[in-house]
Amino acid sequence: MTSDGCNLRVNSERLRADFEALSDIGATVGGGVSRLALSNEDLEARSWFADRIEEAGLQVKDDEVGNLSGLLSADDAGAKTLMIGSHLDTVPNGGRYDGAIGVLAALECLRRIHETGVKPRYHLEAIDFTDEEGTWKSLFGSNGIIGKISSDDITDSLTDNMAFRAALYRAGIMLPELQNARRNPASILGFLELHIEQGKILHERGLDIGIVDRIVGRATYNVVYQGEAAHAGTTTADERHDALQGAAAFIIAAHKRLTEDFPGGVVNCGGVSVMPESFNVVPAEASLLVEFRHPDTATLGDMEALMLELAQECAAAHRLTVATERVMHRAAERMSGYLTRQIESACQAEGARCMPIASYSGHNAQIMNQMAPAGMIFLPSVDGISHNPREFTEWRHVEIGANVLLRTVLQLTV
Ligand SMILES: [Zn+2]
Structure with missing residues (x-):
């Protein structure tokens, strides 16, 4: 890695401006957000995300289960892809940070790398996974990528999935094509997700970062x-x-x-x-x-x-x-030891105070971990409040987390 690459930092003001703009989409009176998967608000957020990707000079890509990505391609077309991301959908009247921070930080990493002319050896992909929260089917997008979603799941005779089918159709997601979202595991270098803890361990211990080693x-x-x-x-x-x-x-x-x-x-x-x-x-x-x-x-x-x-x-x-x-x-998932160590060394380099932590909530990283090495970075949630308009993470922690994410990406790919 070049020392230039090593010392890159995210543009915190730009990331924050994105966060404020995204928080307005589906904003609720109590300061929360409702962006239920495939709702008008979710589709508006995706379209906003696609605009940011294009504006940054990255390539917009979507797949057959509706996952939406920004791509920064490596010179070698046959290179593997490092995927980074989370979800833009929320629970009803949820918080502004859950999921959103991970997608925006992923985009900021790609944007920063692209604009500084650093050339990664691997393709980079910043991804928003469809329906993480389970408005229709929990972890729909990541399960699609590992090949576990087919039209049979949605057309079975036991459940009336008519509204789900209509919502998919409206978002341009076609049932017969769902299975084509499956990626070749050999094409994926790994997956990284930045997310709020949604518990109070990091906040109570006054730490900056949790390095997730297990997901329940x-x-x-x-x-x-x-x-x-x-x-x-x-x-x-x-x-x-x-x-x-x-x-x-x-x-x-x-x-x-x-x-x-x-x-x-x-x-x-x-x-x-x-x-x-x-x-x-x-x-x-x-x-x-x-x-x-x-x-x-x-x-x-x-x-x-x-x-x-x-x-x-x-x-x-x-x-x-x-x-x-x-x-x-x-099943519980044990995160990749290799990625965990990479995140840890990024934390050390960034001066971030960190600890290993188990996640007691489900995440796309646990699904992606079944296909490729996955790593997860947690940010402190003030008082552990989540799925609630009062969900809050101090901006300095978002900034530290985004920089740890960027450094990890650079360690892995430059
Ligand atoms: Zn989440």
């Missing part, structure tokens, strides 16, 4: 307790088959045991519905939405086994039956 695995379950409806006045306690009592015992046991027995694990019961839901009827059925996460896949499996055991124990204790259905399972 996650499993979700429908747990349904079946008892028997009965008169709530005339049925004695020992005669009841109260589905909700079993479900309540399970919720308490699952929270206690899964977090006590598995440090680093988290569990959530995010939904309870009861049938027939009446003052005077003993609940016949109680359905729970259960989720748990752990940064180690094997431990996630152990959590799952214990959760299923507890579900049965609580059913037996309350004379009920229980049905458990796994809705989804995503």
Whole structure:
């Protein structure tokens, strides 16, 4: 690497101007943003992003699942591509930083490299992935790149995906072509993502950067307790088959045991519905939405086994039956050790105070990691607030993170 390349810095004012302009697209009254994937606001943000790419003299590219990229090509047409990016879509009334910072910093890296005449040996691609947040299908764009999206996912007869199909069509994304978004793994050098932490570890420790070494695995379950409806006045306690009592015992046991027995694990019961839901009827059925996460896949499996055991124990204790259905399972991902070390040395060179950190939220990097080495840089989130208009990251941290990203890109490609 040339010393010129090494000492490049992002143009912080330009990056900030981009951030302010992008934050206006889909801005909400409380200072947040609503740019749901494939909505008018999301399409407007993409069109704005495409304009910035062209303005910078980079090449605009989109693919069959709607991912939108800016390209800076290397002289060697057969060179691999280093992909850098995140997502421009948000949750309803979400924050301004989640996703957006990663896409804008990626663009700024390419722009800065291009305008200073540094010649990378690899193609550089700044990418906005379609529907990270799951308005329609979580991590849609990155799953498309690794070949895991096909029209079958959207046309299956069990789910009514008509509105999804219409939204894709309106954005110019054609169902029969979805599979063509798959990239050849041999063509990808790696993937880097800059993102806010969405937790409070870095903020509380007063650090500048988190170097993500693992992204949690996650499993979700429908747990349904079946008892028997009965008169709530005339049925004695020992005669009841109260589905909700079993479900309540399970919720308490699952929270206690899964977090006590598995440090680093988290569990959530995010939904309870009861049938027939009446003052005077003993609940016949109680359905729970259960989720748990752990940064180690094997431990996630152990959590799952214990959760299923507890579900049965609580059913037996309350004379009920229980049905458990796994809705989804995503393995934990260990980030590339090579990229992690590259980011660490970039942090040292930039004087950024950093620590290794596990991500407890899902990201495009965990999908891309299944195809090519992926690395992730976290910025402190003030008070850990995210998916909320009050989401905030100090600009000095954005600037440090963007410079660490730029330096990592240069270390890898120049
Ligand atoms: Zn995000």
